[in-house]
Amino acid sequence: MPETALSDRARNTPQSPIRKLAHLAIQAKKAGTHIYKLNIGQPDIKSPREYFDGLRLFDEEVVAYEESQGNENLCKAWSKYINRTLGIHTRPEQFLITVGASEALMFTFMACCDPGDEIIIFDPTYANYLGFATISGIHLVPVLSDMDNNFALPARSSIAGKITDRTRAILLCSPNNPTGTVCSREELRLLFDLCEEHNLFLILDETYREFVYDDLEPFSIFNLESESNRVIVIDSLSKRFSLCGARVGCLLTTNEEVLAMTLKFAQARLAAPTMSQFASAYMLENIKDDFLEGVKNEFRIRRDALYSNLKDIPGVIAHKPQGAFYTVVQLPVADADDFAAYMLGEFSHNGKTVFIAPAAGFYMQQFQGRQQARFAYVLNKNDIEEAIRVLSAGLESYARR
Amino acid sequence: MPETALSDRARNTPQSPIRKLAHLAIQAKKAGTHIYKLNIGQPDIKSPREYFDGLRLFDEEVVAYEESQGNENLCKAWSKYINRTLGIHTRPEQFLITVGASEALMFTFMACCDPGDEIIIFDPTYANYLGFATISGIHLVPVLSDMDNNFALPARSSIAGKITDRTRAILLCSPNNPTGTVCSREELRLLFDLCEEHNLFLILDETYREFVYDDLEPFSIFNLESESNRVIVIDSLSKRFSLCGARVGCLLTTNEEVLAMTLKFAQARLAAPTMSQFASAYMLENIKDDFLEGVKNEFRIRRDALYSNLKDIPGVIAHKPQGAFYTVVQLPVADADDFAAYMLGEFSHNGKTVFIAPAAGFYMQQFQGRQQARFAYVLNKNDIEEAIRVLSAGLESYARR
Numbered sequence: 001m002p003e004t005a006l007s008d009r010a011r012n013t014p015q016s017p018i019r020k021l022a023h024l025a026i027q028a029k030k031a032g033t034h035i036y037k038l039n040i041g042q043p044d045i046k047s048p049r050e051y052f053d054g055l056r057l058f059d060e061e062v063v064a065y066e067e068s069q070g071n072e073n074l075c076k077a078w079s080k081y082i083n084r085t086l087g088i089h090t091r092p093e094q095f096l097i098t099v100g101a102s103e104a105l106m107f108t109f110m111a112c113c114d115p116g117d118e119i120i121i122f123d124p125t126y127a128n129y130l131g132f133a134t135i136s137g138i139h140l141v142p143v144l145s146d147m148d149n150n151f152a153l154p155a156r157s158s159i160a161g162k163i164t165d166r167t168r169a170i171l172l173c174s175p176n177n178p179t180g181t182v183c184s185r186e187e188l189r190l191l192f193d194l195c196e197e198h199n200l201f202l203i204l205d206e207t208y209r210e211f212v213y214d215d216l217e218p219f220s221i222f223n224l225e226s227e228s229n230r231v232i233v234i235d236s237l238s239k240r241f242s243l244c245g246a247r248v249g250c251l252l253t254t255n256e257e258v259l260a261m262t263l264k265f266a267q268a269r270l271a272a273p274t275m276s277q278f279a280s281a282y283m284l285e286n287i288k289d290d291f292l293e294g295v296k297n298e299f300r301i302r303r304d305a306l307y308s309n310l311k312d313i314p315g316v317i318a319h320k321p322q323g324a325f326y327t328v329v330q331l332p333v334a335d336a337d338d339f340a341a342y343m344l345g346e347f348s349h350n351g352k353t354v355f356i357a358p359a360a361g362f363y364m365q366q367f368q369g370r371q372q373a374r375f376a377y378v379l380n381k382n383d384i385e386e387a388i389r390v391l392s393a394g395l396e397s398y399a400r401r
Numbered sequence: 402m403p404e405t406a407l408s409d410r411a412r413n414t415p416q417s418p419i420r421k422l423a424h425l426a427i428q429a430k431k432a433g434t435h436i437y438k439l440n441i442g443q444p445d446i447k448s449p450r451e452y453f454d455g456l457r458l459f460d461e462e463v464v465a466y467e468e469s470q471g472n473e474n475l476c477k478a479w480s481k482y483i484n485r486t487l488g489i490h491t492r493p494e495q496f497l498i499t500v501g502a503s504e505a506l507m508f509t510f511m512a513c514c515d516p517g518d519e520i521i522i523f524d525p526t527y528a529n530y531l532g533f534a535t536i537s538g539i540h541l542v543p544v545l546s547d548m549d550n551n552f553a554l555p556a557r558s559s560i561a562g563k564i565t566d567r568t569r570a571i572l573l574c575s576p577n578n579p580t581g582t583v584c585s586r587e588e589l590r591l592l593f594d595l596c597e598e599h600n601l602f603l604i605l606d607e608t609y610r611e612f613v614y615d616d617l618e619p620f621s622i623f624n625l626e627s628e629s630n631r632v633i634v635i636d637s638l639s640k641r642f643s644l645c646g647a648r649v650g651c652l653l654t655t656n657e658e659v660l661a662m663t664l665k666f667a668q669a670r671l672a673a674p675t676m677s678q679f680a681s682a683y684m685l686e687n688i689k690d691d692f693l694e695g696v697k698n699e700f701r702i703r704r705d706a707l708y709s710n711l712k713d714i715p716g717v718i719a720h721k722p723q724g725a726f727y728t729v730v731q732l733p734v735a736d737a738d739d740f741a742a743y744m745l746g747e748f749s750h751n752g753k754t755v756f757i758a759p760a761a762g763f764y765m766q767q768f769q770g771r772q773q774a775r776f777a778y779v780l781n782k783n784d785i786e787e788a789i790r791v792l793s794a795g796l797e798s799y800a801r802r
Contacts, residue, residue: 004602004631007569010512010662019469019668046462055456055676061447063646068420099500099648102670111411115516115538131669137516137538168408201405230405245464245675247500261411267420268532269503273674274646275456 013134017127017361018374024344025355033348036379036387039340039357041177041325043378045242045295054282058275068266070097070250071277077284078235078250085210085289088222094252096262099272101207101236101249106132107262108232108251112201113138113168119203120162120170122154124328124362124369126177126205141167142364147330147372150319151179153187159194169201170194175208178362178374179328180303180321182212188224195230205234207249208324210292213300216322222252229255237280239325240292246276299325302377302384309388310375313395325377328359328369332395336360336373342398349393352386414535418528418762419775425745426756434749437780437788440741440758442578442726444779446643446696455683459676469667471498471651472678478685479636479651486611486690489623495653497663500673502608502637502650507533508663509633509652513569513602514539520604521563521571523555525729525763525770527578527606542568543765548731548773551720552580554588560595570602571595576609579763579775580729581704581722583613589625596631606635608650609725611693614701617723623653630656638681640726641693647677700726703778703785710789711776714796726778729760729770733796737761737774743799750794753787 018040025035069075075092082090098104105128113119115137121129123142133140141162145151153159159170170191174183183191188204195202204221212218221231236249251262303321310318315332333339337358347353359372377384419441426436470476476493483491499505506529514520516538522530524543534541542563546552560571571592575584584592596603605622613619622632637650652663704722711719716733734740738759748754760773778785 004513004569004600006512006658006662007515007518009515010665013662013665013669015665016469016668040466042465044463047464051464062445063448063452063644064443065441065645068417099674100671106670110536111407112405114408114410117408128669128671131665135511135666135669136536168405199405243464244466245672247672247674257407261407261414264411264414264416264532265536267417268414268529268536269507270501270529271646271648273500273648273677276674276677 009134009137014127014130014361016131018357020361021340021344021355024341028344028348028353032351034352035344036352036354036383036390038375038377038379038387039355041239041376041378042244043239043242043325044380045298047242048283048287048291050283050286051241051243051246051279053286054279055275057282058278063274066271066274066277068271069263070095070272071281074277074281074284077281081284082220085218086220086223088220088226090222090252094254094259096251096259096266097272097277098249098251098266100238100247101205101234102128102132104234104249104251105129105205106136107265108203108234109133109136109138110265111258111261116166117168118164118166120159120167121364122172123364124151124178124359125364126173127362129171130364139166140364144365144368145179145181147317147328151176151181151328153183153191156190156194163198163200167198167200169203171203171205173205173207175211175323177208177324178326178359180324180326182216182323185219185224188221192221192225192228201230201232203232203234207234207236207239209235210240211296211299211325212323213296213303214322227254232258241283242295243280246280247273248276248280299377301381302379305381305384306375306377306388309385313388313392315395326374327377328362328372328374330372333371333398335370339398340373343394347394347397349390352390354387354391354394410535410538415528415531415762417532419758421762422741422745422756425742429745429749429754433752435753436745437753437755437784437791439776439778439780439788440756442640442777442779443645444640444643444726445781446699448643449684449688449692451684451687452642452644452647452680454687455680456676458683459679464675467672467675467678469672470664471496471673472682475678475682475685478682482685483621486619487621487624489621489627491623491653495655495660497652497660497667498673498678499650499652499667501639501648502606502635503529503533505635505650505652506530506606507537508666509604509635510534510537510539511666512659512662517567518569519565519567521560521568522765523573524765525552525579525760526765527574528763530572531765540567541765545766545769546580546582548718548729552577552582552729554584554592557591557595564599564601568599568601570604572604572606574606574608576612576724578609578725579727579760581725581727583617583724586620586625589622593622593626593629602631602633604633604635608635608637608640610636611641612697612700612726613724614697614704615723628655633659642684642688643696644681647681648674649677649681700778702782703780706782706785707776707778707789710786714789714793716796727775728778729763729773729775731773734772734799736771740799741774744795748795748798750791753791755788755792755795
């Protein structure tokens with residue numbers, strides 16, 4: 001009897017470029033090497049006290065299903081929080097609470113697209129978009145953003161040139177994972193107008209909205225277009241409040257049909273986690289604005305430490321990112337995948353090494369980004385400085401090997 | 402500019418038959434009517450103290466991402482629990498932890514099937530299977546199980562007759578939602594042999610495994626076939642431990658390729674909730690067997706109360722279910738959908754009414770089950786007795802209207 005074969009879509013789903021070297025890291029750790037993990041967007045910032053306080057206030061005897069559309073108080077608190085911080089006017093009924101932004105993206109893809117339909121994205125892109133697309137049978141059509149131009153939004157004509165009769169949406173993450181680039185209001189306006197012209201959805205992944213530095217202020221597509229039925233915002237508490245493991249995200253839109261359709265998907269999976277939603281509602285109601293100010297300041301310090309130490313390494317090309325907590329850096333190696341594996345599998349410096357995410361897996365287009373890696377500046381200043389010293393030693397050793 | 406159209410798959414995803422009358426229930430509740438909710442599998446059993454204890458023991462300062470395959474201690478504890486209660490030999494590496502059984506089913510569907518492939522199921526079926534199938538582009542092919550035969554597994558020839566060259570799997574839920582029917586070892590053997598013969602996956606949804614009554618003992622497909630690469634078990638803590646809102650489920654298989662492929666889906670969504678997994682691991686390590694014995698005994702009492710009160714209502718055809726906490730009942734009405742809406746929207750008896758789930762939505766085949774409803778016996782004995790009195794009054798009133 002032959003083995004029962006698995007589906008093509010399972011075989012074609014790409015491995016996460018962030019996690020695919022994890023087995024080497026496990027071995028290095030077992031061998032006693034300290035690993036500076038710059039590969040994954042898992043901040044070391046303490047989760048807010050208010051989240052844990054909220055959990056302790058849960059006094060139901062049964063951990064029952066939450067409503068499929070989400071905890072009512074959480075929708076209210078999130079809407080209030082967004083309205084207060086952005087000066088806009090969302091309503092709680094416009095929220096669908098999801099298991100992280102991941103599920104919100106998945107629901108959005110499925111609501112907007114049938115298999116074979118296309119969504120335009122910008123290369124390099126958040127790698128898991130590719131996973132969701134393969135799962136749901138959607139073609140992501142990449143428009144290359146240029147490292148030499150600090151990964152700014154490509155020209156209108158480059159984007160328009162990719163629109164076909166199967167295009168259903170344009171998806172943008174800003175502030176961007178993996179590049180750290182922040183879209184300007186003018187660029188967002190251009191994208192929205194393009195969507196208007198071609199009758200497309202505009203999906204904005206605003207997971208990192210508050211993480212903008214220097215003279216930038218956080219803003220949302222809702223600041224430009226608060227009532228358009230073609231706008232779908234994806235949001236998450238994971239990064240902003242260092243609650244990656246809480247798995248609380250949302251989809252936000254004024255489009256009632258999108259809400260009704262994604263609610264059907266939400267009903268099929270029953271509900272998002274009950275206690276985590278309860279605690280998140282309490283946290284959003286009670287947290288002070290200085291929490292985020294403190295976090296933002298800390299990330300700015302880390303960004304500066306990363307950039308100023310990276311830029312002096314011979315052969316490294318780095319830009320100063322303006323948002324999120326990532327940057328894509330060019331390394332003086334032919335194959336960053338091989339170098340990243342070398343760092344984990346063969347190299348250590350004073351018992352330490354660095355885990356970076358090779359950038360090729362963030363590009364939809366083949367043969368792009370082979371010399372690049374994504375760095376997540378999620379460690380404190382001292383650790384980042386030491387990590388870059390170790391990386392520099394690793395590059396030298398790799399070149400000599 | 403026309404409205405941006407949504408996908409066919411979104412429009413074709415069925416509404417949950419369990420939740421689609423929820424808006425009427427909300428109105429009735431607002432009008433002050435007490436509603437006995439027999440529509441949804443949300444038990445009122447207190448969640449185990451050990452789960453809340455586990456939560457309090459979480460002492461990390463950051464609620465970070467859990468590993469994509471799940472919390473290591475949870476996999477160990479779940480494997481130990483299953484091995485102890487069933488006398489089998491699973492290993493922690495054979496588990497993938499998911500956001501409830503829902504996600505495990507979704508991952509399994511996508512790993513086994515490409516769009517257009519077929520999975521054989523038994524009608525009536527767990528309604529959300531239809532949702533997952535529409536989302537993932539899979540055709541569910543129903544084999545009708547007969548109410549007159551207490552929804553027992555159909556004859557081998559009826560099942561074999563549905564197998565085509567697109568069939569990839571047979572999916573069975575036992576003890577069954579919505580019928581409460583428990584498959585015998587001989588029936589499971591028959592299904593497994595059929596899968597061997599036609600090289601299909603056998604997917605067993607064992608969410609209700611321990612809920613078997615009278616002289617039945619819990620068993621798993623792993624008791625029959627512990628090493629077969631065609632067996633995938635879906636499991637969940639939701640019902641067994643009254644932890645529906647914890648969203649902790651799993652996929653369990655010895656098939657390493659299935660584990661590797663579903664892990665890629667799991668990596669794309671990052672991880673299941675961190676603290677809920679931590680607490681679940683602690684609970685499984687520490688809970689005593691008498692918890693489940695007590696729960697089972699309580700459900701047996703409720704089942705007896707439901708059955709003995711239902712069977713005497715004129716025109717009602719009820720069977721005594723042997724497992725889970727559901728039963729499908731024939732009512733003396735032409736359209737149970739209309740009757741269920743009547744009970745919520747127009748009827749009350751001493752300020753009370755009953756919420757039941759019309760069974761048509763549990764059938765894949767059209768025009769089946771129109772006179773039937775699913776009852777979840779998730780309320781205590783007194784409430785069930787009163788609910789059936791109210792239902793009986795409702796039937797009389799509905800007949801006279």
